[in-house]
Amino acid sequence: MYNPIKTLKTNTIGTLNMLGLAKRVGARLLLASTSEVYGDPEVHPQTEDYWGHVNPIGPRACYDEGKRVAETMCYAYMKQEGVEVRVARIFNTFGPRMHMNDGRVVSNFILQALQGEPLTVYGSGSQTRAFQYVSDLVNGLVALMNSNVSSPVNLGNPEEHTILEFAQLIKNLVGSRSEIQFLSEAQDDPQKRKPDIRKAKLMLAWEPVVPLEEGLNKAIHYFRKELEYQANNQYIPKPKPARIKKGRTRHS
Numbered sequence: 001m002y003n004p005i006k007t008l009k010t011n012t013i014g015t016l017n018m019l020g021l022a023k024r025v026g027a028r029l030l031l032a033s034t035s036e037v038y039g040d041p042e043v044h045p046q047t048e049d050y051w052g053h054v055n056p057i058g059p060r061a062c063y064d065e066g067k068r069v070a071e072t073m074c075y076a077y078m079k080q081e082g083v084e085v086r087v088a089r090i091f092n093t094f095g096p097r098m099h100m101n102d103g104r105v106v107s108n109f110i111l112q113a114l115q116g117e118p119l120t121v122y123g124s125g126s127q128t129r130a131f132q133y134v135s136d137l138v139n140g141l142v143a144l145m146n147s148n149v150s151s152p153v154n155l156g157n158p159e160e161h162t163i164l165e166f167a168q169l170i171k172n173l174v175g176s177r178s179e180i181q182f183l184s185e186a187q188d189d190p191q192k193r194k195p196d197i198r199k200a201k202l203m204l205a206w207e208p209v210v211p212l213e214e215g216l217n218k219a220i221h222y223f224r225k226e227l228e229y230q231a232n233n234q235y236i237p238k239p240k241p242a243r244i245k246k247g248r249t250r251h252s
């Protein structure tokens with residue numbers, strides 16, 4: 001985690017500020033919560049009624065516990081002050097325009113594969129994740145905000161892969177000759193993760209529709225262009241065509 005204290009402050013004080021504002025102006029608040037509230041889960045796939053398995057003092061704690069208390073605050077404001085809340089538990093999401101140095105596995109593997117560098121697998125690569133394309137998430141968030149469901153809802157793609165399978169898939173899609181390099185395991189890394197999305201299907205009539213490979217190809221295309229742009233290291237703005245009012249010449 002780049003900055004644990006800032007992460008904690010954003011999730012706690014930031015959410016508190018937003019809830020105060022929502023109360024004052026009568027707004028409905030959407031909390032972008034996370035699958036991390038389930039920690040290293042003992043229930044698989046994860047349903048919304050699972051309370052989670054989080055190490056409160058581990059290296060991920062500022063994020064996990066920050067989001068957990070953010071959820072707690074949402075429901076305190078809902079019960080005590082009548083603030084309308086919607087809570088999305090978002091699973092690993094990717095797509096074009098994600099940050100190159102985001103540090104998550106999708107951007108790391110794509111960049112490494114495009115640059116011919118080793119794909120860094122933490123641990124054995126047997127841990128699993130389920131990856132969701134960004135437009136599916138956006139549709140889920142819109143459906144949630146327009147619904148009357150105030151309890152938490154999982155938004156993710158239930159197609160589960162090991163991280164090693166995922167490394168091989170990205171290598172193939174990029175057509176890369178990168179090697180796969182095994183590094184030490186990340187501390188408290190959840191070993192399995194897959195959303196149970198029955199609630200979202202039933203209550204929001206939502207489910208992901210973009211296949212993994214299609215989404216990855218779009219993200220790869222984006223990253224390829226970004227690398228080309230960085231290699232050229234220049235930005236030449238295209239001149240805008242002059243706006244000429246009908247019936248008048250520009251310099252009259």
Ligand SMILES: O=c1ccn([C@@H]2O[C@H](COP(=O)(O)OP(=O)(O)O[C@H]3OC[C@@H](O)[C@H](O)[C@H]3O)[C@@H](O)[C@H]2O)c(=O)[nH]1
Pocket residue numbers: 033034035036090091092093103104105106108109120121122123127129163186189190
């Ligand atoms: O270079 C890498 C990066 C990551 N990994 C592994 O890939 C897996 C996924 O790691 P990521 O960093 O992409 O993120 P995680 O899935 O653990 O959590 C992330 O996505 C889900 C969201 O709810 C969380 O908010 C977000 O942090 C982990 O097992 C990690 O150890 C690698 O093997 N190599």
